[in-house]
Amino acid sequence: MSRDVFVLVEHRQGVIRDITFELLAKGRQLANGYGGSLWAILIGADLEAMAESLRQVVDKAVVVEAPRLCHFHSDYYQQVLATLLQEHRPLFTLMGHTSYGWELAPCLGAALGIPLAPGCIDIWLEGELAVCKRMVYGGKIVGEYSLRPSWGYLVTFPAGTFPAAAPSAQAGLIIRQQPPQLEEIAEKVFVRLMESPAGEVDICQSQKIVAVGRGIREREHLRLAEELAKTIGAVVACSRPIVDAGWLPKDRQVGSSGKTVRPKLYLALGISGDFQHVMGMKGAETIIAINKDPNAPIFSVAHYGVVDDLFKVVPALITTVQGMQAK
Amino acid sequence: MPEVITPILEIRDAILERGAQDARKCYQCGKCMSSCPWFQVEAVSYPVYRFPQAVKLGVVTSSENKEVLAREVEDLFRCFACDACRVACPRGVDMAKVLRAVRRILVDYANLPQELRSMLSKTRSSGNPLGEPREKRTAWAEPLGVGPFTPDMDALYFSCCIPAYNQRAQSLAIATATILRKAGLTFGTLGASESCCGETVCKVGAEKVFSELAGANIAAFRAAGARRIVTTSPHCYSAFKTDYGEWGFEVEVLHETQLFAELIERGLLKPRTKVNRRVVYHDPCLLGRVHGVYEEPRWVLRHIPGLEIVEIENFSREQSLCCGGGGGGFWLDRPPDERVTNVRALQAYRTGADTLAVACPYCLQMFEDAVKVLAVPMEVRSVGELLAEAL
Amino acid sequence: MRIVVCIKRVPEATEALLRIDPSGKKLSEDNLTFGMNETDSYALEEALLVKERVGGSVTLVTVGPEAAEEVLRMGLAKGADEALRIAPVGVEEADPALVAQLLAAEIRPMGPELILTGCMASDDGSAQVGVYLAELLGMPHLSLVVGMEVSSTGEVTARRELEGGVLEEYRVRLPAVFTIQSGINTPRYASILGIRRAASKPLRVAAPPTGEKMLEVRQLAFPPAGKKAEILQGSPAEAAEQIASLLRSRALL
Numbered sequence: 001m002s003r004d005v006f007v008l009v010e011h012r013q014g015v016i017r018d019i020t021f022e023l024l025a026k027g028r029q030l031a032n033g034y035g036g037s038l039w040a041i042l043i044g045a046d047l048e049a050m051a052e053s054l055r056q057v058v059d060k061a062v063v064v065e066a067p068r069l070c071h072f073h074s075d076y077y078q079q080v081l082a083t084l085l086q087e088h089r090p091l092f093t094l095m096g097h098t099s100y101g102w103e104l105a106p107c108l109g110a111a112l113g114i115p116l117a118p119g120c121i122d123i124w125l126e127g128e129l130a131v132c133k134r135m136v137y138g139g140k141i142v143g144e145y146s147l148r149p150s151w152g153y154l155v156t157f158p159a160g161t162f163p164a165a166a167p168s169a170q171a172g173l174i175i176r177q178q179p180p181q182l183e184e185i186a187e188k189v190f191v192r193l194m195e196s197p198a199g200e201v202d203i204c205q206s207q208k209i210v211a212v213g214r215g216i217r218e219r220e221h222l223r224l225a226e227e228l229a230k231t232i233g234a235v236v237a238c239s240r241p242i243v244d245a246g247w248l249p250k251d252r253q254v255g256s257s258g259k260t261v262r263p264k265l266y267l268a269l270g271i272s273g274d275f276q277h278v279m280g281m282k283g284a285e286t287i288i289a290i291n292k293d294p295n296a297p298i299f300s301v302a303h304y305g306v307v308d309d310l311f312k313v314v315p316a317l318i319t320t321v322q323g324m325q326a327k
Numbered sequence: 328m329p330e331v332i333t334p335i336l337e338i339r340d341a342i343l344e345r346g347a348q349d350a351r352k353c354y355q356c357g358k359c360m361s362s363c364p365w366f367q368v369e370a371v372s373y374p375v376y377r378f379p380q381a382v383k384l385g386v387v388t389s390s391e392n393k394e395v396l397a398r399e400v401e402d403l404f405r406c407f408a409c410d411a412c413r414v415a416c417p418r419g420v421d422m423a424k425v426l427r428a429v430r431r432i433l434v435d436y437a438n439l440p441q442e443l444r445s446m447l448s449k450t451r452s453s454g455n456p457l458g459e460p461r462e463k464r465t466a467w468a469e470p471l472g473v474g475p476f477t478p479d480m481d482a483l484y485f486s487c488c489i490p491a492y493n494q495r496a497q498s499l500a501i502a503t504a505t506i507l508r509k510a511g512l513t514f515g516t517l518g519a520s521e522s523c524c525g526e527t528v529c530k531v532g533a534e535k536v537f538s539e540l541a542g543a544n545i546a547a548f549r550a551a552g553a554r555r556i557v558t559t560s561p562h563c564y565s566a567f568k569t570d571y572g573e574w575g576f577e578v579e580v581l582h583e584t585q586l587f588a589e590l591i592e593r594g595l596l597k598p599r600t601k602v603n604r605r606v607v608y609h610d611p612c613l614l615g616r617v618h619g620v621y622e623e624p625r626w627v628l629r630h631i632p633g634l635e636i637v638e639i640e641n642f643s644r645e646q647s648l649c650c651g652g653g654g655g656g657f658w659l660d661r662p663p664d665e666r667v668t669n670v671r672a673l674q675a676y677r678t679g680a681d682t683l684a685v686a687c688p689y690c691l692q693m694f695e696d697a698v699k700v701l702a703v704p705m706e707v708r709s710v711g712e713l714l715a716e717a718l
Numbered sequence: 719m720r721i722v723v724c725i726k727r728v729p730e731a732t733e734a735l736l737r738i739d740p741s742g743k744k745l746s747e748d749n750l751t752f753g754m755n756e757t758d759s760y761a762l763e764e765a766l767l768v769k770e771r772v773g774g775s776v777t778l779v780t781v782g783p784e785a786a787e788e789v790l791r792m793g794l795a796k797g798a799d800e801a802l803r804i805a806p807v808g809v810e811e812a813d814p815a816l817v818a819q820l821l822a823a824e825i826r827p828m829g830p831e832l833i834l835t836g837c838m839a840s841d842d843g844s845a846q847v848g849v850y851l852a853e854l855l856g857m858p859h860l861s862l863v864v865g866m867e868v869s870s871t872g873e874v875t876a877r878r879e880l881e882g883g884v885l886e887e888y889r890v891r892l893p894a895v896f897t898i899q900s901g902i903n904t905p906r907y908a909s910i911l912g913i914r915r916a917a918s919k920p921l922r923v924a925a926p927p928t929g930e931k932m933l934e935v936r937q938l939a940f941p942p943a944g945k946k947a948e949i950l951q952g953s954p955a956e957a958a959e960q961i962a963s964l965l966r967s968r969a970l971l
Contacts, residue, residue, distance in 0.1 A: 335911065337914055338910050338911060338914055341910070341914060342910070387910055388907070388909040388910045388911070389909060389910075389911060390909070393904075393906040393907075396906065396907055396909055397904075397906065397907055399909075400907040429910070432910055432913055433907075433908075433910065433913070435913075436791065436792050436795050436908055436913050436916075437753050437754070437792060438792075438795070438907050438908045438913070444730070444751075444753070445730075445733055447751060448730040448733060448734055448750075448751040449733050449734065451734070451749055451750065451751050452733075452734035452735045452736075452749045452750060452751070453734070453735045453749075458733050458734070458735065460735065494954065
């Protein structure tokens with residue numbers, strides 16, 4: 001039985017996405033731990049440069065190129081991966097718990113009849129039994145699950161679960177592989193990528209962000225966040241529920257489906273901190289979270305936390321800062 | 328051409344079954360609409376007089392258009408259960424009860440505004456609408472040395488969830504405890520076994536959650552051997568006095584202002600320190616209109632030296648305008664131009680008062696917010712806080 | 719158009735105080751409020767909008783215990799036409815793969831043209847069922863859909879949401895499965911008439927033999943709280959002081 005670990009390379013418009021190197025870091029640990037090799041699976045068109053950058057991290061990089069693969073499309077990807085997996089039978093195949101992983105992993109698992117462990121924070125073997133750990137109930141509970149025994153397992157990890165793999169002196173082998181015959185799929189046709197229109201405020205350019213989540217409770221309370229932002233010279237951003245409620249425009253949303261920000265200061269008000277949000281802000285230099293739930297996952301990413309009602313702390317903070325500025 | 332409406336009898340019957348019988352008494356004179364707090368809010372047209380007729384015809388929330396339907400459902404949750412219309416009604420129609428019957432059907436299907444759904448979910452899981460841990464419920468009492476109630480004590484004090492967990496409102500509970508102690512009364516709380524009284528939950532129409540809360544509190548009161556309960560909130564007061572009655576709960580319940588008045592009368596409290604304020608007293612709906620307690624709070628205020636009382640002309644006592652916090656309104660997010668709280672706060676401010684006196688934690692919070700939004704130089708204090716200042 | 723919407727009953731966990739059952743394998747449910755999974759309610763709304771535009775019927779399907787019928791009734795009240803609850807024999811908790819197999823077996827004979835479901839359940843966060851189901855039914859799928867238009871010729875133009883606010887547009891031929899992201903529409907309220915009618919709409923229960931499970935829960939636990947953040951102690955004012963001096967010391971003011 002193979003002990004190899006496959007990592008599906010996620011890329012968009014010629015750029016390998018960060019998640020890939022995070023998966024490669026975990027993949028390396030698993031491959032070394034269970035005595036297998038680490039493989040990157042790179043699917044697309046015009047892959048030369050990307051393949052080169054993977055060599056320093058992996059043992060082998062399988063490169064599958066075809067015109068039909070020029071853009072991510074789950075059906076074409078599935079055909080390529082199904083062939084590769086059946087041929088090599090890797091122990092673990094890692095993908096992002098991302099928009100690509102969501103679109104691809106379940107149908108690949110179903111087609112191959114092998115278990116999929118979605119959105120994990122860890123996976124390991126106990127004898128021949130695979131066991132995974134995942135955050136459930138919005139990150140408030142961690143669950144441990146055993147997987148049905150199989151020759152291989154699909155595993156998806158949310159972005160930000162692991163630090164990115166660093167390049168080494170290694171020179172992995174590049175294996176060019178012909179794709180299987182890819183019939184045109186008329187039932188599902190990729191049309192285009194659409195960038196969301198730029199808004200008036202670019203939260204990515206701001207050094208300081210005051211971000212609000214569900215805990216702000218009412219649209220009207222946004223004023224409090226705005227006042228704090230004005231006081232400290234920040235912009236206001238938010239988590240997904242605030243955008244869904246129509247309280248702030250989409251371009252203010254931080255998280256996997258919104259913007260990724262790396263400000264000097266990220267002040268999170270009433271944000272519980274599920275992984276989708278965290279992956280958009282974990283790179284901030286200083287993260288301060290105010291949340292009254294001591295078990296809120298945001299506290300595991302924040303550098304400083306206040307476990308209290310934001311409606312008590314924020315007004316006090318505004319007053320204190322204004323007092324300092326007056327001096 | 329007039330619209331022809333075919334009555335839908337099964338809907339009428341379902342609503343009547345849930346307690347809307349009063350709808351039958353209505354003859355659509357419209358007095359309810361002109362006495363309704365919403366009548367004072369320019370941005371909102373709230374033809375509340377239509378509801379009894381719509382109930383009789385079984386055409387409540389009857390639109391096929393989803394936007395219109397959303398407005399209809401949201402209108403059903405506009406009612407503050409302030410009772411102003413019942414008082415004004417020549418037939419004594421209990422509109423809050425009529426609307427509650429409708430809400431019950433909607434709530435059974437989780438068909439209510441998100442803020443209220445969230446409030447109900449937190450109340451179920453934590454026993455309070457703020458979703459705070461039970462263990463922290465009496466944290467305010469610890470520094471004062473107020474402990475659990477024992478049967479040998481004079482009274483059981485029930486703080487209400489808002490003072491229990493909200494920092495500003497906490498001073499209401501602290502003031503009351505300080506006053507009772509100065510009067511030499513012995514008292515305690517239910518501690519962590521205290522649950523939300525459920526008055527708002529009941530008005531919102533969440534029968535099941537309400538019965539869980541009422542059942543838990545009644546059991547806790549009985550286990551503790553409570554004979555005299557003192558509440559800071561008129562909502563708890565009303566719940567224990569009226570709503571819990573259906574469970575055969577009969578214990579003496581006092582609103583704190585009633586007890587303060589009694590203690591002053593018996594000479595156990597002697598307010599001596601001057602409180603130089605010009606105070607306008609806002610009658611809470613449940614204390615005034617619903618339970619007829621108008622005099623005691625004013626009597627307490629009159630016994631505070633230096634304090635001058637003014638009244639809001641035409642909108643005092645029975646005609647008092649709701650703060651907007653009743654019937655679930657406390658939890659609903661409304662744009663500034665749709666807040667009756669602001670209208671009421673301006674009425675109070677225009678009397679020339681420097682202090683707005685309240686006797687309810689909801690009123691306190693609503694007005695604290697309003698004076699900030701309106702930026703009027705008026706302080707909001709509870710009758711208890713003012714009394715404590717004078718002792 | 720024959721539309722099927724797969725929905726799930728989930729606890730409202732975001733703001734609730736969670737407790738773990740003594741078995742260690744599930745949540746203690748007695749203090750929780752349950753409702754329709756959030757993204758499923760957007761999927762249902764999208765189905766109702768499609769039905770309003772092109773006609774047809776909406777069938778709701780769920781997998782779960784009898785209590786799960788409450789979300790079916792909620793959906794029927796909003797305008798779905800019929801409902802099916804699948805209660806596999808001897809299964810207490812179904813995993814996503816098993817749910818998809820059970821759904822596929824019951825939905826296939828219905829011959830739907832459009833299948834909608836939420837992109838992720840808020841309880842287990844797997845985000846698997848819809849896409850898994852599509853594979854089992856041999857239909858194309860699109861996940862994380864934030865916008866879709868159904869043409870009269872049975873073609874759907876839909877946009878899915880990628881990271882970083884970027885969208886991907888596809889043309890998909892029906893029959894197909896779409897998993898719906900929140901925010902695509904505004905879910906409606908039910909009318910009282912709808913609620914009353916829901917009581918008499920057909921709600922069927924199927925009790926098929928169980929399928930193949932892929933995941934089995936071993937234990938649930940609370941994650942270590944605040945393992946990284948340094949918690950600033952004291953009153954709100956004191957905490958505010960500490961934040962302010964932190965900001966000043968880092969030249970952030």
